[in-house]
Amino acid sequence: MVGRLEEEKPMAFRSLFGFVVIAAALLWGDAMSAAAPSAANAGDAIVAKLKALRPDLAIEGTAPSPIPGLIAVQLTGGSTLYATADGKYLIAGDLYSIGDTLVNLAEQERDEKRKELIAGVSLNDMAVFPAVGHRKAVITVFTDVDCGYCRKLHLQVPAMNKMGVEVRYLAYPRSGIGSPSYDKLVTAWCSANRQDAITRMKRGEDLPKKTCDNPVAHEYELGQLAGLTGTPAIVLEDGRMLPGYLSADELGHLLGII
Numbered sequence: 332m333v334g335r336l337e338e339e340k341p342m343a344f345r346s347l348f349g350f351v352v353i354a355a356a357l358l359w360g361d362a363m364s365a366a367a368p369s370a371a372n373a374g375d376a377i378v379a380k381l382k383a384l385r386p387d388l389a390i391e392g393t394a395p396s397p398i399p400g401l402i403a404v405q406l407t408g409g410s411t412l413y414a415t416a417d418g419k420y421l422i423a424g425d426l427y428s429i430g431d432t433l434v435n436l437a438e439q440e441r442d443e444k445r446k447e448l449i450a451g452v453s454l455n456d457m458a459v460f461p462a463v464g465h466r467k468a469v470i471t472v473f474t475d476v477d478c479g480y481c482r483k484l485h486l487q488v489p490a491m492n493k494m495g496v497e498v499r500y501l502a503y504p505r506s507g508i509g510s511p512s513y514d515k516l517v518t519a520w521c522s523a524n525r526q527d528a529i530t531r532m533k534r535g536e537d538l539p540k541k542t543c544d545n546p547v548a549h550e551y552e553l554g555q556l557a558g559l560t561g562t563p564a565i566v567l568e569d570g571r572m573l574p575g576y577l578s579a580d581e582l583g584h585l586l587g588i589i
Contacts, residue, residue: 373393373402373416373417373418374392374393374394374402374404375393376418377393377402377404377414377418378390378393378404380418381404381414381421388406389406389407389408390404390405390406390407391405391406391407392405393405396413396426397426397428397436398413398426400415400416401413401414401415401416401422402414402415402416403426404421405440407555407556408555408556408558409441409444409445409556409557409558410558411425411426411437411440413426425437425438441558441570441572442569442570442571442572443570444556444557444570445557445558445566445570445571445572446568446569446570447570448553448556448557449471449501449553449557449566449570452501452546452550452553454499456501456546456549456550457471457499457500457501458499458500458519458520458525458526458529459497459498459499459500459526460488460491460492460497460498460499460500460526461492461497462492462495462496462497463492463493463495464495465495466495466496466497467494467495467496467586467588468495468496468497468567468568468586468588469496469497469499469568470491470496470497470498470499470565470566470567470568470582471499471500471501471565471566472484472498472499472500472501472563472564472565472566473500473501473502473503473550473554473557473559473562473563473564473566474500474501474502474503474529474562474563475502475503475504475505475512475516475562475563476512476515476516476519476529476532476533477505477506477511477512477515478505478562478563480562480563480575480576481533481562481563482533482534483576484563484576484577485529485530485533487577487578487579487582490579490580491579491582491583494579494583494588494589495588496579496582496583496586496588500529501550501553501554502516502519502520502546502547502550502551503550503551503554503559503562503564504516504547504551505561505562507551508547508548508551513547513548513551514540515532515538516547517541517542517543517545517547518532518538518539518540518541518542519532519538520543520545520546520547521541521542521543521545522538522541557572558572559572559574560574561574561575563575563576565577565582567586573585
């Protein structure tokens, strides 16, 4: 009898253990289900709290961050804030991962966003200077005709084209919509030969004012969404942005084509 009881004890223990595991799994599942709405609503609660404190803050949305317990708050223009899920603390700055190298995760997100924004622009709404021969790379440049470094960069476009780089211009009047620079860009974009008009304007020529249905205002807003701080701003095919002037050789080396 004693032997039989001893044989049954492990079986009873396994049954009890199995029940505990199943019960724990069910309770954990219920807890996670109950917590899910709270986690899902954390972003909305944080946005509401920030909006109450700073109504002028242009918030695009929220998303989970790579760090558990932190919510990424995405702002118009590409900046990201990080808030604790309880909404008590806020961190301003880029988030990096530490591995063999430091990787700016926030900048990676901005690159992807710029790539998506530019992919949504039709080639017909750009001023395109095509590559000569085989196209090896494409750059998209937010430009203004009155910007000194934009004019300097434009002098490099023929050399860029010869090395196989297609240059696509988007209009970005730094002085804003309705400014003289805006009117000039509208004139260029409404010209029969957009490339020639831009080239002449960047030489300092005055062209007769033109108007038409044009994308200049939209592209200006696009630049703001892409996080522009000035012109020229060169965006590579992977969404990385290179602010400022680069020579054709510098760009070629950066792209790995020379």
